[in-house]
Amino acid sequence: MANLTFKEPMQQANTVRVRVRFMGDLRAVVESRDLNVSLPQGSSVGDLLGALAGRYGDPFAKWLFTESGELHHYILIFVNGENIQDTGGVSTGLAGQEDQVEVIMLPMFEGG
Amino acid sequence: MATEWIQTSCGMCYVGCGVRVQMEDGIALGIEGDPNHPQNRGNMCAKGKAGLMNLYNPYRVKAPLKRTNPEKGLHVDPGWQEISWAEALDTVGSKLQAIRDNPKQLYIQGWEITGDSHLWLHAFASAFGTPHYSSNGSPTCGKVIHPVEFFAAGGFHQQPDLHYCNYCILVGTQFAIAARASFNHILRDMADARARGMKLVVVDPIGGFAGSKADQWVPIRPGTDTAFALSMLHVLLNELGIYDAEFLKHKSNAPYLVGPKGLYARDPASGKPMVFDAADQKTKVYDDPTLKDPAIIGASEAGRPSFELLKEHVAKYSPEKTEEITTIPAATLRQIAKEFGAAASIGATTVIDGVELPYRPACVDWAKGPQGHKHGFHQCWPLKLLNIVMGAVSVPGGILSTGAAGKKPFQWFPEGGTDGLLEKGGNILPLPHPKAFPGRTPTKPVRNDLAEIFPLAPHFHTLLPLTAEDHERYGLDYGLEVMLHTPTNSLLGSFGDLKVVERFYRSIPFIAGFAVEINETNLFDDIILPFPSYLERFDFNAGTSSRQLGPCGQDDWFWQVRQPVVELAPGLRHPQEVIMELARRVGILDDFYRLINHTFRLKEPYALQPGRRYGATEVIDRTARCWFGEEHDLKWFQEHGVIRYEKDVEEAYIGPFLQARLPIYLEHFLQRGAELKEVIGQMGLDWDFSDYTPLSEWLPCPSYDAVKKGEYEFIAVHYKLPYVYGSFGNDNPLINELCERNPYAYGVLVNADVAKAKGFADGEEVWLESPVRKVKVKLKLTQCIHPEVVGIAGHFGHWSPGMPIARGKGVNFNSLLPTDLEHIDKISTALDHCVEVRLYK
Ligand code: SF4
Numbered sequence: 041m042a043n044l045t046f047k048e049p050m051q052q053a054n055t056v057r058v059r060v061r062f063m064g065d066l067r068a069v070v071e072s073r074d075l076n077v078s079l080p081q082g083s084s085v086g087d088l089l090g091a092l093a094g095r096y097g098d099p100f101a102k103w104l105f106t107e108s109g110e111l112h113h114y115i116l117i118f119v120n121g122e123n124i125q126d127t128g129g130v131s132t133g134l135a136g137q138e139d140q141v142e143v144i145m146l147p148m149f150e151g152g
Numbered sequence: 153m154a155t156e157w158i159q160t161s162c163g164m165c166y167v168g169c170g171v172r173v174q175m176e177d178g179i180a181l182g183i184e185g186d187p188n189h190p191q192n193r194g195n196m197c198a199k200g201k202a203g204l205m206n207l208y209n210p211y212r213v214k215a216p217l218k219r220t221n222p223e224k225g226l227h228v229d230p231g232w233q234e235i236s237w238a239e240a241l242d243t244v245g246s247k248l249q250a251i252r253d254n255p256k257q258l259y260i261q262g263w264e265i266t267g268d269s270h271l272w273l274h275a276f277a278s279a280f281g282t283p284h285y286s287s288n289g290s291p292t293c294g295k296v297i298h299p300v301e302f303f304a305a306g307g308f309h310q311q312p313d314l315h316y317c318n319y320c321i322l323v324g325t326q327f328a329i330a331a332r333a334s335f336n337h338i339l340r341d342m343a344d345a346r347a348r349g350m351k352l353v354v355v356d357p358i359g360g361f362a363g364s365k366a367d368q369w370v371p372i373r374p375g376t377d378t379a380f381a382l383s384m385l386h387v388l389l390n391e392l393g394i395y396d397a398e399f400l401k402h403k404s405n406a407p408y409l410v411g412p413k414g415l416y417a418r419d420p421a422s423g424k425p426m427v428f429d430a431a432d433q434k435t436k437v438y439d440d441p442t443l444k445d446p447a448i449i450g451a452s453e454a455g456r457p458s459f460e461l462l463k464e465h466v467a468k469y470s471p472e473k474t475e476e477i478t479t480i481p482a483a484t485l486r487q488i489a490k491e492f493g494a495a496a497s498i499g500a501t502t503v504i505d506g507v508e509l510p511y512r513p514a515c516v517d518w519a520k521g522p523q524g525h526k527h528g529f530h531q532c533w534p535l536k537l538l539n540i541v542m543g544a545v546s547v548p549g550g551i552l553s554t555g556a557a558g559k560k561p562f563q564w565f566p567e568g569g570t571d572g573l574l575e576k577g578g579n580i581l582p583l584p585h586p587k588a589f590p591g592r593t594p595t596k597p598v599r600n601d602l603a604e605i606f607p608l609a610p611h612f613h614t615l616l617p618l619t620a621e622d623h624e625r626y627g628l629d630y631g632l633e634v635m636l637h638t639p640t641n642s643l644l645g646s647f648g649d650l651k652v653v654e655r656f657y658r659s660i661p662f663i664a665g666f667a668v669e670i671n672e673t674n675l676f677d678d679i680i681l682p683f684p685s686y687l688e689r690f691d692f693n694a695g696t697s698s699r700q701l702g703p704c705g706q707d708d709w710f711w712q713v714r715q716p717v718v719e720l721a722p723g724l725r726h727p728q729e730v731i732m733e734l735a736r737r738v739g740i741l742d743d744f745y746r747l748i749n750h751t752f753r754l755k756e757p758y759a760l761q762p763g764r765r766y767g768a769t770e771v772i773d774r775t776a777r778c779w780f781g782e783e784h785d786l787k788w789f790q791e792h793g794v795i796r797y798e799k800d801v802e803e804a805y806i807g808p809f810l811q812a813r814l815p816i817y818l819e820h821f822l823q824r825g826a827e828l829k830e831v832i833g834q835m836g837l838d839w840d841f842s843d844y845t846p847l848s849e850w851l852p853c854p855s856y857d858a859v860k861k862g863e864y865e866f867i868a869v870h871y872k873l874p875y876v877y878g879s880f881g882n883d884n885p886l887i888n889e890l891c892e893r894n895p896y897a898y899g900v901l902v903n904a905d906v907a908k909a910k911g912f913a914d915g916e917e918v919w920l921e922s923p924v925r926k927v928k929v930k931l932k933l934t935q936c937i938h939p940e941v942v943g944i945a946g947h948f949g950h951w952s953p954g955m956p957i958a959r960g961k962g963v964n965f966n967s968l969l970p971t972d973l974e975h976i977d978k979i980s981t982a983l984d985h986c987v988e989v990r991l992y993k
């Protein structure tokens with residue numbers, strides 16, 4: 041499992057630790073199933089995604105966000121099992137001791 | 153002997169009609185349509201009536217098999233050996249485990265739409281971490297209709313409103329006569345509509361089942377639908393001046409001002425598209441609250457309204473010029489346009505359940521035919537535009553959108569997004585849908601199906617055989633290592649040229665497939681897992697009718713759960729349980745549960761719990777109770793079959809309630825095209841960008857050019873038979889008998905006058921040769937086909953020993969199709985389905 045710490049190494053007390061799991065199409069670009077991330081206290085899902093986009097660059101960022109910076113409709117994110125659509129979207133806070141964030145890119149249902 | 157009737161759902165095609173099966177001593181003796189089922193109202197088709205033959209097919213696979221011959225090929229005997237489930241699952245599990253760290257090497261062909269498998273495999277693919285999941289069976293069908301429908305109407309597919317329509321034009325579809333979703337429901341609606349005087353015009357190279365029922369059959373040269381539609385638009389907008397100006401001003405992007413580079417003129421502060429308000433002669437953003445009368449014709453300093461550009465653009469397609477392309481006489485096109493425009497009754501309203509609604513009793517419907525072309529997207533899009541400019545979308549009498557909105561058991565409704573345009577189509581399941589707006593930003597491909605360089609496409613599997621030939625050419629550093637597939641015969645039905653397809657299947661080192669009988673795809677399997685008949689299965693998704701393709705208008709919304717009528721044969725397992733067991737073996741079961749919970753909206757206390765094991769019926773029972781309340785458990789569905797809710801006007805006719813504009817101008821095609829050029833430049837590929845245009849242009853298919861140059865004489869096209877579905881259909885003895893008794897089914901249609909001039913007789917065997925294949929065919933001469941066209945029906949041409957009834961009969965149309973980038977639509981990934989051929993003795 042890869043580890044990711046942002047900016048200067050931070051004091052444990054000032055950080056939240058997040059375990060990110062990638063599922064669906066994103067696994068193909070991330071090349072890793074899980075990632076441990078340390079973020080400043082008070083960070084949100086949006087902050088996490090920004091940090092991930094910074095780390096992985098393209099195509100990850102383009103798979104995640106539209107040109108206008110919105111999350112694509114096929115990206116699904118759970119924080120500790122709760123879909124962020126039910127908890128405030130990307131502004132959902134990462135406040136737990138050991139937050140589990142799943143970032144999933146679902147394949148489209150195609151038909152035909 | 154006691155006779156018992158068991159209610160369940162037909163699974164002989166994707167529709168899912170309600171049926172009653174007559175049982176005696178555990179033996180199924182007969183099938184009838186359920187008269188109380190809103191899907192089919194007691195009707196059944198020949199395929200459904202023949203279903204018992206599939207259940208009792210002596211050639212069914214009833215135990216796992218492994219291949220003993222490592223050599224693979226179209227006609228190579230795999231040397232099957234029966235094995236235990238333990239060995240089969242161990243083998244498949246270990247192959248999956250071996251690619252666990254690089255899961256994108258897994259390809260799942262998940263198209264099995266009669267039951268739960270496709271959604272369960274969808275969840276499996278996501279939990280495993282592969283992007284290579286395909287729930288699309290055909291190389292053409294669905295490639296344009298779904299993405300267009302989601303951004304131009306709000307649902308999954310379209311349906312003419314046969315309850316109120318007075319003038320219906322079918323282009324390349326046998327809607328409600330020989331094909332389409334909710335088949336047995338819409339058949340009756342079509343008959344009623346024709347009886348009350350609705351005029352039916354069928355524009356199709358073949359005057360088949362639909363043509364024979366039409367008031368007017370208009371033969372068209374294949375691959376020229378764009379020109380037909382643009383010319384119709386020209387006559388309506390420029391010659392007759394018929395369009396729904398009020399609708400276009402307030403409910404479409406017709407007033408958005410377009411600058412000299414084809415992009416919207418945008419407000420510098422907000423970035424929003426601008427319009428010109430004729431009421432106070434001011435330029436404003438499209439959603440300015442003071443906006444009264446957005447201009448759709450004329451020009452302002454900021455730019456010209458997109459509608460003005462459309463009018464000017466279509467003027468290039470006069471009926472006279474178009475006749476040269478389509479062969480439709482200019483007078484005929486004008487007559488149809490005039491009648492269509494008059495029937496649309498612009499400005500009329502009607503009142504339904506006390507609600508006043510626009511009334512536009514005229515529409516154009518299209519489906520498989522126009523999609524299957526090199527420029528498939530633009531063959532279809534202007535056909536949709538005909539409905540949009542008439543304001544005939546999602547209103548009584550017009551074109552309706554399936555599955556777009558509902559209020560029970562959940563609320564779902566399409567929503568606007570980017571630039572105020574419809575962006576988020578409605579979907580009862582919280583799954584992403586394949587819309588073409590605003591599209592994705594192209595990047596260099598990681599995927600073997602090159603999804604990244606088809607930023608507006610919904611489907612990508614047609615690219616897999618091409619990249620398998622040369623990964624490096626596309627910058628890919630890996631190939632597919634493992635394939636799992638449903639019983640669908642994708643080798644024969646999902647691609648084209650068999651030589652290319654054979655190389656593709658041979659390139660995948662390990663393939664495991666479900667099988668009902670051993671079809672041509674299974675001949676490449678390393679492990680076969682037996683798949684139950686629909687009469688032995690439990691499925692929460694009993695076909696697609698409830699979820700995405702139910703009858704439109706005010707017919708009841710419903711849900712049915714499929715139950716078995718006979719015990720699962722020894723040696724068979726429920727597919728859901730096989731998928732869960734594989735997920736457990738590769739350590740993704742909890743992730744899989746999370747995705748199933750999401751897919752089926754399972755909340756506490758119904759959600760599947762990590763660490764627990766479930767049977768198929770337990771999951772279905774939980775889902776039924778979660779959706780419909782504790783009292784509506786699986787047992788309730790087994791007793792009652794179907795649950796139904798009335799739809800209100802807002803669910804049935806969503807148009808007036810939609811808080812979003814529909815597109816007539818595709819600005820984002822320019823943006824995605826420009827981004828793609830950059831990526832393709834970096835990749836060093838030759839690419840055709842001609843379809844990245846905001847207004848459609850007719851461009852010829854290779855077959856059109858080949859015939860024009862005199863290299864070939866005919867264009868071959870495919871058409872559907874109402875009694876054959878999928879590439880397994882005619883292995884059923886009753887369906888085969890229908891095909892044999894009907895000289896059109898296994899024969900190849902050719903125009904009688906043309907055939908006689910060439911010295912061909914009815915029933916004669918001749919060679920049919922395309923650029924990639926030569927086959928012996930039996931001719932059926934008919935007046936009901938365009939003189940330049942050869943018509944091939946159904947999904948035939950089987951050779952698998954596991955399909956002894958179907959073997960050696962009819963022609964496999966797809967195998968005639970050149971399969972290369974040149975024949976793939978650069979917008980939708982559809983494989984060109986019109987192919988140049990010659991006939992000779
Ligand atoms: S339309 Fe399809 S589901 Fe309905 S009876 Fe025919 S085969 Fe069965």
